[in-house]
Amino acid sequence: MTSRVLYLFASAAPPVFEAGRVIEEAQARDWDVHLGLTPTAAKWLGPQLHELETLTGHPVRSEYKLPGEPDVWPPADAILLAPATFNTINEWSLGLTSKFVVGVVAEAIGKEIPTAAMPCVNSAYAQHPQFHWSVDALRSMGVTVLYGPGGFEPNQPGERRPEGFPWHLALDAVDAIVSPAP
Template sequence: MTKRTLYLFGSAAPPVFDAAQVIQDAQARGWDVCLGLTPTGAEWLADDIDGLAALTGHPVRSRYKRPGAPDVWPKADAILVAPATFNTVNAWALGLTDRFVVGVVAEGIGKRIPTAVMPCVNAAYVQHKAFDRSVQDLREMGVRVLYGEGGFMPNAPGEKKPYPWGLALDAMDSMVPAPGA
């Protein structure tokens, strides 16, 4: 069976610590997963990077490759940015590509790679008008934003609720069905 390739990109929000389980869940759905992290996300998972690379069969990336260096990942069939912090969502919408994760997803829009994002922000952050504007901009660019009803619902600062990973993986499956599905 031919596997679909999913780029899973995570920001430094608590659900990033679920990466191993999410990778396993995606693999069970027929995805070949490549994990990319923001610099702080990579720092948070520093002790697990080697195990995550072994789990995916691909290096975990958080930096751009050098010009002319070979690609170490297969071409993406889809991209999921989750968890996506306030900073990641806003930087992406503005096209601020100094970080690897944001650069790849910004380019992914132009390449028409099916892409979804599920924020992980608290209710205080979403009061900032830049966030709603960024969500709307990403939607207008063709990104499936899993936010609000049927997606991530902001929690109060310091409140802990389960992150709806299943919704994110369901969205990816609906955007790029498994071969033969």
């Protein structure tokens, strides 16, 4: 059986520290995982980057490659952006692609690569009207956004959920939007 290629992208929110466990769970679901991070998420995970590269067998990326450089990753069968911060969701929906992960997911819409995102925002950010406009815009572009009932539901600022970030829902969504490998 051939593994499917998953780009697992993450922003700088506390669930990013669970990346190793999530990679292992995705691998158990027959995904060949390639980890991409926003620059701040890469800084947060700096001490773990070598371990994460060993776990995936691929370089962890947080920056665009230079023009003319070969791509070190194969094409994605699916992309999961989680946790996706308030800033990342808004940049993506507005097409502001200065960050590698935002540029790739923005292009994925045009390439019709199945893409899911699970925001990680607190209830104060979630009240900002741009956030809801961005979620609606991404959904209208064909992105599976796991926000609201059955997805991520905001918590109060400074609080963490006792049950943790619902990674299982994010991985289930990616499995659902891509047919199984032959």
